[in-house]
Amino acid sequence: MDTIITRFPPSPTGYLHIGGARTALFNWLYTRKTGGKFVLRIEDTDQARSTKESVDAIFESLEWLGIDWDEGPFFQTRRYDIYKEYIQKLVDSGHAYYCNCTSEEVDAMREEARAAGKKPMYNGKCRDKNLTPGPGMVVRIKAPRTGSTVVEDVVKGNTSFPNSELDDFIIQRSDGSPMYNLAVVVDDLTMGINTIIRGDDHLVNTPKQILLYKALGAELPLFAHVPMVLGSDKARLSKRHGAMSVSEYRDMGYLPDAMLNYLVRLGWSFGDQEFFTRKDLIEKFSLDHIGKSPSMFDMDKLTALNAKHIQAATPKELAVMLIPFLEKQGIAVAQGPALELAIETLQPRSKTLVEMAQSAVFYFKEEVELEEKAAKKFLKKATLPTLELTAGYMEALDEFTQENLEDALKKVMEEAELKFGKIAQPLRVALTGTTVSPGIFEMILALGKNKTIHRIKKAMDYVESLPE
CATH class of the missing domain: 1.10.10.350 (Arc Repressor Mutant, subunit A)
Known part of the structure; x- marks a missing residue:
């Protein structure tokens, strides 16, 4: 493989959360380790839920974590002409077709299949009609009906999906907009993405995307599907487990390097080592050290690790980060020797910058x-x-x-x-x-x-x- 090119493609429908930040980190570390490129792509095709505030929050969180990108940000909503070009290629090559079945007809097909004990899916009614474009029509991929599609994955190993269960899925809606799987594959192809590291909740989309790669005559990227992050009760991570946005952890006084350290340990290991600097991670990260089992998010472990990073930082480094927290306590202080001396006395006892700021107030009042x-x-x-x-x-x-x-x-x-x-x-x-x-x-x-x-x-x- 030539230069490693990975991507992080968040949807701007909310803030950047722990799972997304870990995905970004794994992709970023892999490119920094291999001398590759890290691409940032904003998947904003859900225009009803996508907001500029969310886009700005994603940028802000990545910048706070120190995860920089080499290309982008690209926005899917600005690339519709490219998607249409590739959809037309698929139609012209016979790998896709126009379909005028109504949603009610498709629902009836699914019910009929379900009643027969089969997987509910579209039955291919328009597959061989050679329809031409018209109002209200969608475009469907002409999926193979026999054999299987195998996802070769460097983390999970091989997973086989029977093609009989992959129906002729829609790649273009009736309003002309692209569907998710089509847009993702076209983006990855045109941006040269050759390594895809993402959460294993995306594994179900991968066989459909592989069919699109093959239909376009393109080489498959390397896939690495990373196990999910779970709460302490082994349920999918949610707000009650502490699955807050990255910016909330920043506001709670966690250091960016501590967050990186903790996030990478949610699914990746290097022997028994727990504490990593940013430089350590870039030197030691590899895909073959990603585990196959889900990871448990633990706030206590994050806080303990944060305390170690506070102790390892220099007072000068901490001063820059501490000033906003002191300001929230009503203390205006300039960076300098007095602040650094105060920080030095508080480092051994502080678990977060919030704690440190609270403990430092007496120095400056x-x-x-x-x-x-x-x-x-x-x-x-x-x-x-x-x-x-x-x-x-x-x-x-x-x-x-x-x-x-x-x-x-x-x-x-x-x-x-x-x-x-x-x-x-x-x-x-x-x-x-x-x-x-x-x-x-x-x-x-x-x-x-x-x-x-x-x-x-x-x-x-x-x-x-x-x-x-």
Whole structure:
């Protein structure tokens, strides 16, 4: 085979969901691994349900995931002349014919076949009439009536379909528009698609598409039908399982690289390895490592993997992604060292960017809000001398480094004759308003000298205002 050319052909009738994103990813990875081409095609022939908003959402989701395309986007609604040309070729070669049977007549044929214990299908009434085009007429493929059509698949192996069950299906509607299977085959032929990786729910369409390839005298592409993604209850993935759009996962604070990592593991494996960078995936992806069984979508596993990707990212990389989440918390912050220092303290504990943003708010607010329970327990009259000592030693520091901070707090411990915990917890509440925070020294360094001392003094004011 020459250059590998794959495609991703979403229908713009909604947002890009998990199953579609995984299909796009498998095609994209395979072309990036082999140096091939990845084509984006928008299958928008269902004009009643297709919307520009859905098209834009698909583009936005693919761009967020970092799945770029080499050709396209192509739109099927702009290619009707091409489809008509190929339909005419099939008619002229005797592989297709015009049919004037009404829908009521076809329904009656199907009922008759069903009553006889056969598969309900069109009986070929117009097959040999040599009808010419006319109002209300459809075009049907002249399917073989004997033998079988075999789908050779690199994932599922060979699947055989009796031709007697493949009726003379319609390739052009009465209004002149192409049917799905015809449009797909013509698109794949004219775009040079030679490798088709898609969900195995499309397997039922494949024998019909193979008949069209053969009728057009074209070489078959390589097929790889990937098992479905199921929910934890082994039912087809739906909203209740977490089958939200890709953009919703983005808004929930998942990283694009974590999503790619998780999506690829839904049906593909490389030994026991679970964590993959984007570079790893491009280097290691192959069709022969795609499994034959359906995969189970698990939000907990996705979240755990996301936490690992947060830990593996640099603070600078995370800063770009975190800013929009901070803005949703009402915090306006510029990218820079202060933000990166704060992120570094939060990385080990954050599972999502939403969590990280919520945990980061205290760094950037002008004044902290003291939690009533935390203040009542740790900011008492007895803690005032310790807070005064801490503020004093910190003000005296020429350089605000971890080593100097440790020395300063050791002096406070010695002078107050207290263990570290008795000093650290009131200090933590003074600086954050709560009893939970990153490590005390990393946090103080991220806050900076001025903000740290200001907050300690505000806590002292609070303690002094307490009744005796």
